[in-house]
Structure formats: C-alpha cells, structure tokens
Amino acid sequence: MPLDQGQLNSLGLPKPPSQTRVVVAMSGGVDSSVVAAKLAEEGYDVVGVTLQLYDHGAALAKKGACCAGLDIHDARRVAERMGFPHYVLDYENIFQDAVIDEFADSYLAGATPVPCIRCNERVKFKDLLETAKDLDADCMATGHYIQRKPGATKAELHRAADAVRDQSYFLFSTTQEQLDYLRFPLGHLVSKDETRALAARYGLPVADKPDSQDICFVPNGDYASVIEKLRPGAADPGEIVHVDGRVLGSHEGVIHYTIGQRRGLGIGGLSEPLYVVKLDVENARVVVGPKEMLATRKIPVREINWLGDAPLTSREEWHVAVKVRSTRPPREAIIRPISETEAEVELVTPEEGVSPGQACVFYDEESTRVFGGGWIWRGY
CATH class of the missing domain: 2.40.30.10 (Translation factors)
Known part of the structure; x- marks a missing residue:
C-alpha cells in the first residue's frame, strides 16, 4: 500500500518498504538475523551482507566466534529461510590492518585497547557502510542494541531500552553522517528474550544460538597468547616494582598485566594487598601499589x-x-x-x-x- 504524502515508513524513510533497499550487516548471530528477518517480513528490499574478518581456520579464531565460518553459514541459512539475497565479503586484510595490528601494538605499549569499537568505527561503519551505498541501499541496519531517534535538528544516538544489553559504549565513535544512514531496529526492545521470541516466530535456525562473549579473534579472553602469536618475542621480561622503589619480583612481559589487576601478580607473602597502578613499558616494569593509588x-x-x-x-x-x-x-x-x-x-x-x-x-x-x-x- 503506498504511503501518504509526508508519511514515513518504519525506518523513517518517505517511501513504501517494497521500494526501500536495506543492507543488513549479518554476523550470523541471533540479533542481526532477527533484524534481517523482521525487515524482510515487513516487505523491505533486504540484502544481507556478512563480513569474513579473518581466516576461520587460523589459530587465532575460535569456533562460534563472530564473523567466522560457522557464523557465515548461519547467516546464509537465515537469508535462505526468509528469501533475500546474501553476500559474503572478504574483509580479512582490512580487519588485520585496521583492528588486529593496532590491538597488538596498543597492548605492547601498555594500553588496554577495545578492538570492538575500532571494528565498528573502521570496518563495519566505514567500509561496509560504503558498500551498502554502492548497492544503492537507502540505509544500513544492524543488530546493535542502541537507539537512533529523531531530534530537533538531526538524528540522535540514545542508549538502548534494555540497560543490560546497551552497546552505546562500543558505538560512541559513530559519526553524525553515519548515524543519518544507520538504523538499529532492536534498540527499543526491553530484553533479549523478546529478540529470541522473534527469532522463534520467524523460524530462524539461530533462535537458540548462544551469544558470543569474547573478542572474536581472542579465544577464551587470553589476550597475552594472541599478542605473542602476533608479535613473537616482542614482550620483554622485567621487574615488578613497588611504587616506593622496592623490587618485589619479576614478570614475563607487561602484556600479561592490566591497570587495576590484583590477582596473579606472583608476589605473594606481602602484608598489604597490591594492585597494578602503572605499566612502564619503556623500562619493562610493572608498578604496583595500594588500592587508593588507582x-x-x-x-x-x-x-x-x-x-x-x-x-x-x-x-x-x-x-x-x-x-x-x-x-x-x-x-x-x-x-x-x-x-x-x-x-x-x-x-x-x-x-x-x-x-x-x-x-x-x-x-x-x-x-x-x-x-x-x-x-x-x-x-x-
């Protein structure tokens, strides 16, 4: 049914769903799968796109991680179920250069990086978004839990209705130009149970698929082992030093420590609890001190x-x-x-x-x- 003049469709665009092309970024998980299925059911011209971000057979990847082999297969099955085209794009080199290399270098410099933010910023909301425009899409939709709301003068970014699922921390670098083009159809849902109920309603094969918990290229959250594979021999052993100058022990590389860490320091037997308060990369020192110094x-x-x-x-x-x-x-x-x-x-x-x-x-x-x-x- 045609829209009345001035009327907007559910994505805020002034044309019927059947004339509105939407590229959906599909990771293979339940969230993005529900977005694609929901929009397809509403009659939109949906195009599913999944990024292969690394060789899913490589040592760094783990079974079930985002954007690996199993997830690509799951995204394809959802597209077949709902009857829309699905494409897989090889972004392995882009992901390596824009995300993984910086992750390794940041850790070696004593920082604690957040690669998921860089992935959204430099890959999904940059290169993939440009690909969506090349496909003549009117907008790009994702399964992120965040809201895009119309403001007085421009589109605004808002936290998700479900505070537990809110992903605004990971999407802060979304620019205004990107926000104008992006859509987040799940941001208004108040619980993940609603998302899974929709997946079951659409008969999606991923309805009961577990959520991914770790960084996609970091198996079991073991950052240090990944850094050692990416930068062999780059982490120098050194001393664990109290802020007052006392040498308390030794370590096998600052990459094994983070600011605020207390457990696993290897300096037991002390009368006071100590925390990592500084990583002195230049001198290969882990500096520890009392909690108040944090x-x-x-x-x-x-x-x-x-x-x-x-x-x-x-x-x-x-x-x-x-x-x-x-x-x-x-x-x-x-x-x-x-x-x-x-x-x-x-x-x-x-x-x-x-x-x-x-x-x-x-x-x-x-x-x-x-x-x-x-x-x-x-x-x-």
Missing part, C-alpha cells in the same frame, strides 16, 4: 567524536555523565574542551582502574542521549 579524577581524552547539538568548543565546560569502562554505569563528570577532538574530563567522584586505551563515553545527565566520546590516552 583512584583517578582527571582524564585526558583525545580523538573525540562529538554528537551534541552545539560544537564541543562552544562552551568552556559541559556537565555530563561518562563511562570509562563498558561494565560501569555513567558517572557525573565535567568536560573541558581543549580542541574539537581533545579535552580533559574531570570526574566528580574519582574512579579506580582508569586505563589508557579504554574509551570515555559521554552521556546526557537527564536523558538517554549519547553525546559521543573519545579515547583515554595517557598513563597514570
């Missing part, structure tokens, strides 16, 4: 992607809430811009374990809106 109030942030209505530098201060880890709730903070892409963030209440390489994501204090974010870049 508390951080001021955080330098760069590579900022700002999604506010006014320019970042239009104010001397922005009172917002920020997340410095994906698993933590937003906390009250003040952003003091240095440039359009750099700022100092001051936490009203100090947080522990703030680490270079992690993201600092900005939120409106009074709503679900996401104002973007940046990268924490200097050690403490």
